[in-house]
Amino acid sequence: MSNHEHHHDHHCHDENCTCEHCHFESHGVTFHLSMDLHDGAVVASAKGHLQTDHGLLQQTMCLALKRMADRITAEGGIIGHIKSAVEIHSVEGYSITSDTVTMELSPTVQAHITVNAIVFCLETECLEEQMKVCLAEISKANQ
């Protein structure tokens, strides 16, 4: 049996890991998702990249994180924290050939998203499922 045919941690599931268990595909976005246990807490970490409207992404992030927090609480989990960082990259173009500068703004931005959650009193599988739902909501709204 290879290491990738079951879910035991026989190898390092870091960002470069390519096994199926470490990746979650949703609406055209590939998220790297890792789960860990730390002193009674379940720790989830996800990273992904998508291209979207900045304002829409901001709304989606707030909504998706709030909904995940509500679901975790409803499942009986205690949230240590759920934190997300979004690194935005956008391009603006400026050009002039005579006496007027033309400005071109990209309608979309490149967003590198990380979502980290530390949760107590919840099974690893349950937090993993809640993370996937959250990531799917983000990717679906911004596809």
Next chain:
Amino acid sequence: MDSVYRARQELDPEWLIVETTGVAYPAAIRENLKEALDMDCRICILTDASRWGRIFLPLRPMLSGQIEGADTVLINKIDLAEEDFLQLMEKDIHDINPSTQILRCCATTQVAPVIWDAIIGEV
């Protein structure tokens, strides 16, 4: 340890503030910093009055382990709790660590200078 070492080497700060994760045991970090880098630390634990009632029993072993080594414990979000509850919370904390200094604060108002002084050990 590596980050702290590099910060000291490259920036030589008077103070270095390390914000740990919520599952860290600061006293263990203090020991490591002392042994590895001969650095002294003060530990300030931030607690949440609005959630204490829900988390104290199920997370007691971890919370106790975090509070045991604390020089100061801040009770934050006091605007969201009743006075009776805050006193009960202070007792819970004192039962774990009788020598720690407990201070109340609220991030929606300005933090009093005396609290900053206590955190850095000047009160």
